Amino acid sequence: MNRLLVLETIIQMKSFTKAAEVLGYTQSSVSQMVAGLEKEFGIQILRRSRTGVSLTAEGQAIYPYMVQTLRQYQALQERAASLKGLETGTVRIGAITSVSCYWLPDLFKKFKERYPNIEFVLQQGDYGMILDWLKRGEIDFGLMTAEYGEGFNKVVLHQTEMKAFLPSKHPLAKEDRIQIDELAADPFILVEGGGYSEPLAAFEKAGVQANVRYRIQDDYTIMAMVEAGLGVSILSELVDSRTDFDLVAKSIEPKVMRPVSIVYRDKATLPIASQYFIDFLVQHKQELR
Template identity: 80%
Template sequence: MNRLLVLETIIQMQSFTKAAKVLGYTQSSVSQMVAGLEKEFGIQILKRSRNGVSLTAEGAEIYPLIIQTLRQYQALQERAAALTGLKTGTVRIGAITSVSCYWLPELFKSFKEMYPNIEFVLQQGDYGMILTWLKNGEIDFGLMTANYGEGFNKVILHTTEMKAFLPSGHPLTKLDQIPLRKLTSDPFILVEGGGYAEPIEAFQKSGLLPNVRYRIQDDYTIMSMVEAGLGISILSELVASRTNFDVQVRSVEPKIERPVAIIYRDKATLPIASQHFIDFLIQHKKELL
């Protein structure tokens, strides 16, 4: 299993040297373990280039199975540990920016107070990335909107509102609630998550077409652009809860809501630590703002 873990770390770090440092091996040992895997499977798994290390076409074919094998072994280890209580384990989560920034730090802290030896691996990404990680077994579960991810199990934690973000002094800031049709003239900065875009769907449902000038994945970049007067946007209300950007936030009509959910395949097959953390999230969902 060590060789599989080494391979996963190399892919994550995109470097033999960095992977060796993280895992506490020599670079020579790491290279030998990968060479042993390639010899065992009879294919070249990795290739090196100026941009770092990546999977070959053949490596990409078997990598999801390698990750699945690793997770099953780790689940076995944690299941054995669970017989004497939840002492160790790793929780692998994929989350959208607003959730990873505004919810998870305090939740991680509270959970680790109860289980100090539990480790968290957090990957921040858009909707498309999170769904891909779930399919490939790279994460145990995702935290994102429940509107996407057909075929996965979902538990809604909280329904947040998506609001209009405007530069200070914009004429529409005089309104407490802005009709969606009034947001179609200004340059629109679209928050897009791997091909999924809730604001676009809201405009389409109302028979409207926004003037999309920019497509950005990062909420903070969008707020900076709005502050600079480059356009307007629609973002989660969570983003407005902790920001020093000079922007104005208003509700839109009709209201756009985003149900944030835990998304996973089969809870029973997840590592024990992840099962416990999912239960913890559900127990504390009323505390989420």
């Protein structure tokens, strides 16, 4: 069924590359799965062009049946889940602030529409805290960066851009993009990462050192401090989507990215509810923006 899911995602995204990013596969493996489908049915299903990827005439003829098969399999999975005890259960998650605030409420709502008796326990923290909770078994899995935490399994959900947050009257506020080294001289307000920091890694890669004046865990406190002119910061683009603070958020050159991922020890040993919510997250990751 993975091959059918890959094909559906390619059609939706009109791109092999984007489909690979969404599903967490390499572009090579996506191409191989499509080639396997075409070999199995003996026809060319997809056509690549300058405008993207589209179905061939033969592909258009069989694609509805493929989608129907995929939906029937997904329905079968859901029914099997209920028989295995997903009528009730608790999903215990540790997540960074931006994910817990901007992604999880809607995802919880959609999952509970399917499984209304499932309960969620959410703990919000930095990378170090999430890893500690995982080691102690206090959570089933974490949602955090893939760049930190050795010895854990990780599934990337989304490559989130991190942006420079500046006071609205900052000299760089009118620039389209900001060079990372241009931020080094300003007082820097660092979001506490608990062992790893994308902004500090970006400064180090650029060969400059940030002038860190404050270390804060809460994104909203940081934005309030930026608005007050106490410094600049680098935060997830997610927090820029819902803010009334008088500040600006600008893309950084070179880009600073955070690969937000599901982090866990052994999926097979997790409670059934958590296993299915992990699958649910992967199935819906193309919706995460």
